[in-house]
Amino acid sequence: MSPQTSPLRERHAAAGAKFADFGGWSMPIEYAHGGVLAEHAAVREAVGLFDVSHLGTATVRGPGAAAFVDSCLSNDLSRIEPGQAQYTLCCVPDGEPRAGGVVDDLIVYLHGPDDVLLxxxxxNAADVLARLSAAAPDGVTVTDRHTEVAVLALQGPRSPEVLTAAGLPGGDLAYMSFAGGDGDEVTVCRTGYTGEHGYELLVGAARAGELWDAVLAAGEPHGIRPCGLGARDTLRTEMGYPLHGHELSLDITPNQARSGWAVGWKKAAFWGREALLAEKQAGPARQLWGLQAPGRGIPRPGMDVLGADGQRIGEVTSGTFSPTLRTGIALALVDAAAGVAEGDEVAVDVRGRPQPVVVRRPPFVESHVR
Incomplete structure (x- = not known):
């Protein structure tokens, strides 16, 4: 089966983008004007624009739609009001194999008690929507809009100026709040996946090219660069942000991934609640840590983490060269029994050679999201 393509595909190709598969979508990984390092630096120092239209979009509408979503997903929607968004998790329900594992992590946009955007x-979009559709009460409809909506991410310290110059609403938004979204309007949400001040822009696929061009033009005086998903990965790893399939999965729970802050522990119901409460009380068997390499080796996913005695105590889930720190960094699941603490020195097996690394609690660099 051919991969899905973004409505901006032709623009990316014209800009010299290299493409890779992301969840069944062919998306730009970097551009010819400088590659991942230049794009990463643009976001940390000025501003970058990403096409993240591979992300799914879906509406849940009908009487009590928000309450229904709240009864399924992990976070507590009562903590936010209409016009705000929330990071949450779709976990495997109790009674199923892998109960408490993570089907997906996602953002919920709360428009009102009867109208939610996911x-x-x-x-994972199809799995999440199938689960919600099967559980939905009469009158609540789950609608897949994956190919109807494009998603752009404007990220970096100069992003507010670019947003204003492009004539878009939301320059004064509080973190995880959104504006717009009526009819063909652009929805602007103050969020992102880079650790920098930024926004995600949702727009109808037919208008995606127009919006992309307008934002790049508005950002030209501010040093904007189009950025691929390679830089998005180095940026999110520096922040310690999880990526599903790496730090979260059907076999990696929120407790293990240090994502318990996205769980409404006092809620009466959400999928996987009993399994996660039991694991939390007992203590997870493994825990996510950051690793920073003082030497030249770069940890990569799947490499073993070794204790002082050379025995395996964990596994790298994400690893890359940090353009900001100019050294290798990683996220790793480490056995709780190993008793590691921040500042400890362990090792990563890099092609048969133990590479010393220092245990860190992410983020590796300062966050500017709030």
Missing amino acids: VPNAA
Whole structure:
């Protein structure tokens, strides 16, 4: 089966983009004007524009739609008001194999008690929507809008100026709040996946090219660059942000991934609640840590983490070269029994050679999202 393509595909190709598969979508990984390092630096120092239209979009509408979503997903929607968004998790329900594992992590946009927009990951969107559709009460409809809506991410310290110059609403938004979205309007949400001040822009696919061009033109005096998903990965790893399939999965629970802050522990119901409460009380068998390499080796996913005695105590889930720190960094699941603490030195097996690394609690660099 051919991969899905963004409505901006032709623009990316004209800009010299290299493409890769992301969850069944062919998306730009970097551009010819400088590659991942230049794009990463643009976001940290000025502003970058990403096409993240591989992300899913879906509406849940009908009487009590928000309450229904709240009874399924992990976070507590009562903590936010209409016009705000929330990071949450879709976990495997109790009674199923892998109960408490993570089907997906996603963003919920709360328009009102009867109107919710979901933004899941590309590879997991169909599973999330199938689960919600099967559980939906009469009168509540789950509608897949994956190919109807494009998603752009404007990220970096100069992003507010670019947003204003492009004539878009939301320059004064509080973190995780959104504006617009009526009819063909652009929805602007103050969020992102880079650790910098930024916004995600949702627009009808037919208008995606117009919006992309307008934002790039508005950002030219501010040093804007189009950025691929390669830089998005180095940026999110520096922040310690999880990526589903790496730090979260059907076999990696929120407790293990240090994502318990996205769980409404006092809620009466959500999928996987009993399994997660039991694991939390007992203590997870493994825990997510950051690793920073003082030497030249770069940890990569799947590499073993070794204790002082050379025995395996965990596994790298994400690893890359940090353009900001100019060294290798990683996220890793480490056995709780190993008793590691921040500042400890362990090792990563890099092609048969133990590479010393220092245990860190992410983020590796300062966050500017709030």
